[in-house]
Amino acid sequence: MDLQLSNLSHSYGDLEVLQGIDLTVRSGEIVCIIGPSGCGKSTLLRFVGGLERPTGGQVLQLGTPPAHSLNPLTYIFQDFALLPWRTVEGNISLALEDHRLGSAETAVIIDDVLRRTKLTEFRRAFPRQLSGGMKQRVAIARALSVSPAVLLMDEPLSALDSQTRELLMEDLIDLWARERFGACYVTHNLAEAVRLGHRIVVLSRRPGRIHEIVEIDMPLEQRASRLAELESHQTRLWELMRDEARAADLELTDD
Amino acid sequence: MTDRAAEGLDLPPDATQEVPYRGGCFAAKPLGLVAPVVFLGLIALWELGSQTGVIGSLVLPAPSAAFAAFLQLIETGNLWKHLGASLQRLIVGWTAGTLLGIAVGLAIGLFSLARAGLLPLVSAIFPIPKIALLPLFIIWFGIGEGSKIATILFGTFFPTVIATYGGVDAVDRTLIRMGQSFGLSWRSIVLKIVVPGALPAILSGFRISASIAIVLLVAAEMIGAEFGVGAYILLAGSFMATDQLIAGVALLSVMGLTMAWLIGKAERYFLRWRL
Numbered sequence A: 001m002d003l004q005l006s007n008l009s010h011s012y013g014d015l016e017v018l019q020g021i022d023l024t025v026r027s028g029e030i031v032c033i034i035g036p037s038g039c040g041k042s043t044l045l046r047f048v049g050g051l052e053r054p055t056g057g058q059v060l061q062l063g064t065p066p067a068h069s070l071n072p073l074t075y076i077f078q079d080f081a082l083l084p085w086r087t088v089e090g091n092i093s094l095a096l097e098d099h100r101l102g103s104a105e106t107a108v109i110i111d112d113v114l115r116r117t118k119l120t121e122f123r124r125a126f127p128r129q130l131s132g133g134m135k136q137r138v139a140i141a142r143a144l145s146v147s148p149a150v151l152l153m154d155e156p157l158s159a160l161d162s163q164t165r166e167l168l169m170e171d172l173i174d175l176w177a178r179e180r181f182g183a184c185y186v187t188h189n190l191a192e193a194v195r196l197g198h199r200i201v202v203l204s205r206r207p208g209r210i211h212e213i214v215e216i217d218m219p220l221e222q223r224a225s226r227l228a229e230l231e232s233h234q235t236r237l238w239e240l241m242r243d244e245a246r247a248a249d250l251e252l253t254d255d
Numbered sequence B: 001m002t003d004r005a006a007e008g009l010d011l012p013p014d015a016t017q018e019v020p021y022r023g024g025c026f027a028a029k030p031l032g033l034v035a036p037v038v039f040l041g042l043i044a045l046w047e048l049g050s051q052t053g054v055i056g057s058l059v060l061p062a063p064s065a066a067f068a069a070f071l072q073l074i075e076t077g078n079l080w081k082h083l084g085a086s087l088q089r090l091i092v093g094w095t096a097g098t099l100l101g102i103a104v105g106l107a108i109g110l111f112s113l114a115r116a117g118l119l120p121l122v123s124a125i126f127p128i129p130k131i132a133l134l135p136l137f138i139i140w141f142g143i144g145e146g147s148k149i150a151t152i153l154f155g156t157f158f159p160t161v162i163a164t165y166g167g168v169d170a171v172d173r174t175l176i177r178m179g180q181s182f183g184l185s186w187r188s189i190v191l192k193i194v195v196p197g198a199l200p201a202i203l204s205g206f207r208i209s210a211s212i213a214i215v216l217l218v219a220a221e222m223i224g225a226e227f228g229v230g231a232y233i234l235l236a237g238s239f240m241a242t243d244q245l246i247a248g249v250a251l252l253s254v255m256g257l258t259m260a261w262l263i264g265k266a267e268r269y270f271l272r273w274r275l
Helices: A041-048 A088-097 A103-116 A132-145 A162-179 A190-196 A227-250 B002-006 B034-052 B063-075 B078-110 B112-125 B130-141 B145-169 B173-181 B186-223 B229-238 B242-270
Strands: A002-012 A015-025 A030-034 A056-062 A073-076 A150-154 A182-186 A199-203 A210-215
Touching: A002 A041, A002 A182, A015 A041, A015 A056, A015 A182, A015 A210, A030 A041, A030 A190, A041 A150, A041 A182, A073 A132, A073 B173, A088 A103, A088 A132, A088 B186, A103 A132, A132 A162, A162 A190, A182 A190, A190 A227, A199 A227, A210 A227, B034 B063, B063 B078, B063 B242, B078 B112, B078 B145, B078 B186, B078 B229, B078 B242, B112 B145, B130 B145, B130 B186, B145 B186, B173 B186, B186 B229, B186 B242, B229 B242
Parallel strands: A030 A182, A030 A199, A073 A150, A150 A182
Antiparallel strands: A002 A015, A002 A056, A199 A210
């Protein structure tokens, strides 16, 4: 299943935040969206998953999602969005309960995603007992439990320290290598973008438009060991963004 | 300047000195024994004052006299009559007021129509001292149990409504958005995200409504009741039997403490994820 954004635009009253976004997320492809702060990248992601409605344009699903996919468009949030009153497995089962799979099948799925995210021994822990990186792993496990066709990730590693970020990036690449999910990955971190993105969409500052799309033709699995080659991409992205980011930084915000 | 000299600022420039400790002071330390010592000490002082005649027995009876009055209350069997009547009113009134309050509070928190229609009404009626409505309740529900329970019910209903819808409003929106993003039904989002998220606020509302309930219980019983702790206190007062009066007041304090303890228990159970 592909996702197509056609001529997407959005404004809050007179304030235009997004303008004429055309973009396709192909199945099995990770598209990173970067841009200066306030350019509307998180808003864009909410449109993609149908959590908000744009004032113009539309998001189309091309093709039907795989039959086993319980929630084709699944989010991973920056602040994890775990229920503090549920344990790790309770948080995962939350996503499954409404699908009435039966307790046996639910248990199989939970065991499976806990194993894949290396959380099995923490299944009865409450979120407050976990570190930030572990919490995000729980959120990833919850997302995987519904077999998404496209993962929508809103700065998933931005609340974490740099070591944890590095570890989780490796985990995400491993998971992608096995599941080949499509993904839309919003970040402001260029290093994450060049490590995880098949294509990197650079948005301009407000109103956000597609400034440029950079394609990185290197298998994700090899990127950790070929950082030197990625460096040039990262430099180029920073050159694209620098002036925009500086201008965005000088803007007054009322929100 | 003399202070600075005393702190050693006139020492030679190569002198070694430990960095002075400036933290501390404002952290609360648990001192478990202080509470009982203060409590028992005050009672002992009071008893001493009464025994020596410093405190007149009519002004304030000795704790021992109040305790004797309490023992007499047990012996005559009247304790259970008074306490039973009071507890029944308290439990029925508070439970009904709380359940209705949670239901209306959830409705206000969840539905714009209910918020627009009911919130002004709640805000208008909440500040009225419910005891002022007691005569009206007596006309509506009779001089018996009905009017007393209605007073407690109304008194606990409004603070519960306000605590509940405040709690619903304070539920983390990102959690609700998460629920929507996983395609959860409206019912699931309410039952699994909104209600548990509002529970801390609802439970702290219980603390307020429980003490309001006790105040209203006594007031209602003072206006027209044969039995009940409030009626007992009123009767003792009209006979100037201050020892019985103190015994009754102590009984109220114990009732309040017991309710607070039960709510604390409930909080520890329902909010154990918070610890």
